[in-house]
Amino acid sequence: MVLVLSLASCGGGDKPKEDVSEVPASKEVKAQESSEDPMSNKGIGPITSVTLGEIDPALVAEGEVVFKAKCTACHKISKKFVGPALKGVTQRRSPEWIMNMTMNPEEMIKKDPIAIQLLAEANGAPMANQNLTEEEARALLEYFRTKN
Numbered sequence: 001m002v003l004v005l006s007l008a009s010c011g012g013g014d015k016p017k018e019d020v021s022e023v024p025a026s027k028e029v030k031a032q033e034s035s036e037d038p039m040s041n042k043g044i045g046p047i048t049s050v051t052l053g054e055i056d057p058a059l060v061a062e063g064e065v066v067f068k069a070k071c072t073a074c075h076k077i078s079k080k081f082v083g084p085a086l087k088g089v090t091q092r093r094s095p096e097w098i099m100n101m102t103m104n105p106e107e108m109i110k111k112d113p114i115a116i117q118l119l120a121e122a123n124g125a126p127m128a129n130q131n132l133t134e135e136e137a138r139a140l141l142e143y144f145r146t147k148n
């Protein structure tokens with residue numbers, strides 16, 4: 001966005017003026033991005049509150065099975081694929097956000113600021129809804145907790 005805007009403003013005007021107008025624009029975008037702590041964003045969907053305890057190995061194993069069956073078409077843990085690498089995802093997103101993204105991606109990529117940004121980074125490739133149960137989504141979350 002910023003690039004497009006600044007390119008568009010390159011048309012006329014003298015050089016110094018362009019430089020001056022570019023600085024506040026990019027600062028403004030940075031301020032917007034950092035104004036909200038990503039970990040305080042719970043996303044949009046059925047999950048409003050998740051309480052995490054000790055990592056539950058049985059749930060991790062269940063999550064790994066679901067991941068391999070329903071997510072590896074687009075995700076790898078340590079490398080960007082169609083979607084982002086999921087390594088460390090529990091460090092950068094709240095548990096609720098992760099489960100809502102997993103269960104309700106269509107609405108998330110339309111309305112949630114982080115998901116909108118990820119969609120742009122994936123060149124508009126939308127995450128597919130895999131019709132997961134809440135239990136499957138919770139098991140996936142547990143699996144991701146072991147991938148940091």
Ligand code: HEC
Nearest residue numbers: 070071074082083084102109118119122125126127128130
């Ligand atoms: C059709 C491909 C596709 C499938 C299948 C898919 N995803 Fe995604 N996922 C994406 C894309 C692409 C994004 C980035 C947002 C967008 O473009 O929609 C994403 C984003 C995510 C994110 C956010 C990552 C971050 O860095 O914040 C999580 C979490 C996620 N997916 C989990 C899953 C899980 C769990 C499954 C399996 C149930 C799954 N995805 C299945 C394509 C997919």
